[in-house]
Amino acid sequence: MDKIRIKGGKRLKGEVAVSGAKNAALPILVATLLSRGEHRVQNIPKLMDVATIKRLLNHLGAVIEDDGQGGWTVRMPALARHEAPYELVKTMRASVLVLGPLAARFGEARVSLPGGCAIGARPINLHLMGLEKMGAEIQIEHGYVTVRAQRLKGARIYLDLTSVTGTENLMMAATLADGVTVIENAAREPEVVDLAHFLIRCGAKIHGAGTDVITIDGVESLNDSCTYRIMPDRIEAGTYLTAAAITGGEIFVRGCNPRYLDAVLQKLREAGVQIREETDGARAAATGRIGAVDIKTLPYPGFPTDMQAQMMALMALSDGLSVITETVFENRFTHVAELRRMGANINVQGNNAIIKGTQRLSGAPVMASDLRASACLVLAALAAEGETEISRVYHLDRGYEQIEQKFSNLGGEITRIT
Ligand code: UD1
Numbered sequence: 001m002d003k004i005r006i007k008g009g010k011r012l013k014g015e016v017a018v019s020g021a022k023n024a025a026l027p028i029l030v031a032t033l034l035s036r037g038e039h040r041v042q043n044i045p046k047l048m049d050v051a052t053i054k055r056l057l058n059h060l061g062a063v064i065e066d067d068g069q070g071g072w073t074v075r076m077p078a079l080a081r082h083e084a085p086y087e088l089v090k091t092m093r094a095s096v097l098v099l100g101p102l103a104a105r106f107g108e109a110r111v112s113l114p115g116g117c118a119i120g121a122r123p124i125n126l127h128l129m130g131l132e133k134m135g136a137e138i139q140i141e142h143g144y145v146t147v148r149a150q151r152l153k154g155a156r157i158y159l160d161l162t163s164v165t166g167t168e169n170l171m172m173a174a175t176l177a178d179g180v181t182v183i184e185n186a187a188r189e190p191e192v193v194d195l196a197h198f199l200i201r202c203g204a205k206i207h208g209a210g211t212d213v214i215t216i217d218g219v220e221s222l223n224d225s226c227t228y229r230i231m232p233d234r235i236e237a238g239t240y241l242t243a244a245a246i247t248g249g250e251i252f253v254r255g256c257n258p259r260y261l262d263a264v265l266q267k268l269r270e271a272g273v274q275i276r277e278e279t280d281g282a283r284a285a286a287t288g289r290i291g292a293v294d295i296k297t298l299p300y301p302g303f304p305t306d307m308q309a310q311m312m313a314l315m316a317l318s319d320g321l322s323v324i325t326e327t328v329f330e331n332r333f334t335h336v337a338e339l340r341r342m343g344a345n346i347n348v349q350g351n352n353a354i355i356k357g358t359q360r361l362s363g364a365p366v367m368a369s370d371l372r373a374s375a376c377l378v379l380a381a382l383a384a385e386g387e388t389e390i391s392r393v394y395h396l397d398r399g400y401e402q403i404e405q406k407f408s409n410l411g412g413e414i415t416r417i418t
Pocket residue numbers: 023026093094120121122123124125126127128161162163164165166191305306328329330
């Protein structure tokens with residue numbers, strides 16, 4: 001298994017281009033299942049999760065041409081199977097996104113039920129409740145959920161919790177339903193909006209994406225072809241901006257939309273980092289010590305849970321005491337124990353992490369436990385004295401494109417050991 005070795009203490013400087021957003025690419029690629037046509041999707045990041053979705057789409061019968069430059073042509077002429085098997089769902093929970101499109105277009109979907117994962121139980125009850133409201137019959141047996149429907153019907157669906165993939169699954173299903181569907185307390189994440197824009201380009205009738213009420217007027221079928229460019233990854237962008245902050249450097253992240261990073265940029269500014277929003281990206285520069293700030297994760301437009309771990313690495317080196325409260329997932333502090341091994345002073349009480357900033361972290365062998373926890377360890381290692389070896393980096397490869405190369409270009413000493 002690959003490891004990443006980092007020699008810390010370098011100020012990172014320069015420019016980095018942000019890749020396409022993983023969390024927009026996954027649902028958009030799945031949404032190609034909704035029609036027979038030929039879809040050209042661009043700016044697809046080269047990531048392990050994207051490779052998994054490709055395997056899943058191929059397994060279902062999709063024909064995919066990859067130009068090797070982030071552009072795919074996807075066609076789904078006929079369905080080979082209705083099923084997302086355990087082997088794929090267990091490596092990537094987002095595989096459950098096929099439920100809505102398969103049920104809507106082919107009347108049946110069978111998906112292995114995802115179990116819990118490193119960051120929490122993560123049930124899919126809201127996805128299923130919504131599909132049931134749309135007239136689908138749901139059956140759970142032998143670890144699989146089967147969804148059947150002659151034709152889904154428009155419905156009013158209220159989500160108890162704002163679920164990102166739940167909203168996406170139901171929005172996709174509703175595009176081909178008979179009648180109008182209203183999703184209330186919908187997720188407002190920019191990736192939900194990106195998916196809506198893709199679907200609209202394919203002929204879907206969707207209003208209100210980006211607000212907490214999304215209305216979808218079902219159509220008989222979607223267009224035969226469309227071309228779409230995936231939005232830039234705001235979490236990857238936020239990670240590089242935090243890298244500038246933690247190493248006392250200056251980084252321009254080209255291609256990110258600062259508007260989608262409001263909560264993160266505000267916290268970085270509060271911590272004393274100079275942030276400049278530019279038309280084609282955002283710049284972070286850190287000169288003095290980092291101030292301690294309190295953070296609470298929330299659904300968008302609140303502070304993203306996917307930036308919580310990276311921010312904790314920064315707070316570990318701050319001047320003072322900060323409290324990070326995780327409200328989205330119940331178990332998203334697995335990076336704490338690893339940060340402590342590097343000298344961080346962090347105490348966890350329930351869903352609060354109390355961080356007493358320290359002057360220095362020191363390199364140590366550490367283990368990545370999930371995607372964003374891995375990014376947190378990379379940031380901590382870049383700032384730490386000495387050498388850090390991070391194992392289980394496959395987590396990192398799920399969500400960061402060419403991370404060693406990008407950090408090396410910024411002056412970081414980072415190598416992969418295979
Ligand atoms: C998506 C993102 C992930 C991000 C998360 C929160 C993708 C592919 N992944 O994950 O990177 O960390 O949003 O921003 O876009 N819940 C239920 N029942 C459900 C669905 C969710 O109880 O049916 C709960 C979850 O356990 C969690 C909360 O709702 O506590 C939010 O989860 P959700 O927004 O669904 O996360 P994902 O869509 O899985």
